[in-house]
Amino acid sequence: MTKLKNLSLKKVVFYLVLTVVIFYLLFPFYWAVNTSFKSEAQLSMTPATFLPVDPETGEVSFYLRNYEAVFEDDQFMRGLLNSTIVAGFTTLLALLVGSFAAFALGKLRFKGKRPSLYVILAMTMFPQVTVLSGLYAVINYLNLDAILSMILSYMLFTLPFTTWVMTAFFKDLPIEIMQSAQVDGATPFQTFRMILLPLTAPALVTTGLLSFIAAWNEYLFALTFTSIDVKARTVPVAIQYFAGNFARQEPFGERMAAAVIVTIPIVILVLIFQRKIVQGLTAGAVKG
Template sequence: MNKKTLKVLNRVGFWILICFIFIYMLFPFYWAINSSLKSESQLQMTPATFVPRDPETMSIAPTLKNYIAVIKDGQFTRGLWNSTVVAVSTTVLALLVGSFAAFALGKLRFRGKRASLYIILAMTMFPQVTILSGLYAVINKLGIGAKLSMILSYMIFTLPFTTWVLTSFFKDLPVEIMESAQVDGATPFQTFRKILLPLTAPALVTTGLLSFIAAWNEYLFALTFTSIDPASRTVPVAISLFTGSVSRQEPFGEIMAAAVLVTVPIVVLVLIFQKRIIAGLTAGAVKG
């Protein structure tokens, strides 16, 4: 086998692998869309069809009944609002606190800075379930509301990531900028707020979006903290407890419709900011 044939085979094998990964990753989302467009009778068809089909004529017959039922469901719309409030609040707090911490770790000199960075990195390695029971006991003892509990709890995993990534961006900024600002009489805080922070706007967008996605999709903490306050349930919890519009019904189609409605905005945001997300992850992982 000559080199040219081997090169062609390698290229064909590479693209077969890419197609397999592409189908493997997108098929669950496609199946959710397919199921959300089926009626109850279509969902019970065996074998299952890859497109919504009429059980009798087998013609393609999608329906929007599941989406209409989901949109009219007050539990789902309330969950969307709660998720928006919690995710936006978590993102703003993570960026506010994380940017100050990253500025100190990236540009200021103080004892224990390296140890602080390693501690921040270590905080991202612990699974959430290890602190859930103790955290719930503390929050229940203090009598904190469900929404505020979720916001404070989500900061545990969004703040270390935000600080770690932003620290890398602050380190990359030329030190001459700070020196010039000091010569002009600017205080460290003025230098941070008026000069350095605007320069890190791409990093703020990256970390803010990733923090928002993490808070929007979080389920374990939300399920625990809203167990005694159903009105504060976020949308992942609302979907998991979805009962549908008909009594004693397994609302699979409506659950899939709700999942699609929740996922589409995140997918759109990721596609819009994908380059900045990759840049932020690369900077945080490589330059540390």
């Protein structure tokens, strides 16, 4: 009887903690969606309402002009395209270079292997602001395009992460796979491309998606490198300078609508690749 009570108590505590965590994670997104469907008058209501309510009648009323304003804003739509290009190419480059580096660090033997891993790990510890001024000076000296500058600068935080995570996956692959391929006459590159790389698909999806999210949401580098070239602004910067079409004051509702639209592609990608993401995050957790 005591065991049953303890088990029931543990379940209650577990579901209580789970409810708090879910509420903590989802409530900001819910509030953003709620705000995006409110007019300026609805946003001015006190106390704030958990649903868009008409100030006069008190009935639920969704204000859709915020989304109309966002889709009619050329700067925001251009920012979506720029963010897609920058985040997409950053992810591809990080996976391409990172997988090669991870293969070398995880499966090949060479001098300086361990110090190289420590250097890669140390690169992830530097705040962006510490390298911003020097990086901006180098890019100005080379006279690089703003979009190319962002792609190359985003590699500073996506490439070390990708390399470090992929190295752990390559280390866990049995060495017998490489030995069998060598016996069959495969070169190291053929072994990497045709045998080992497909086995690390969960890691590629996980690191690729996280790199894409990091590049998609990055603000500091984007704000700095697009300060002159306005047409190259990405979505976070475009939202910052979003003036609004219908709101006469600060366009909070329109900015929230823009934030919701920007979040949707990430949610869709996570839902599509959720199985691979779980495999990538849990691989190596249990050794048999």
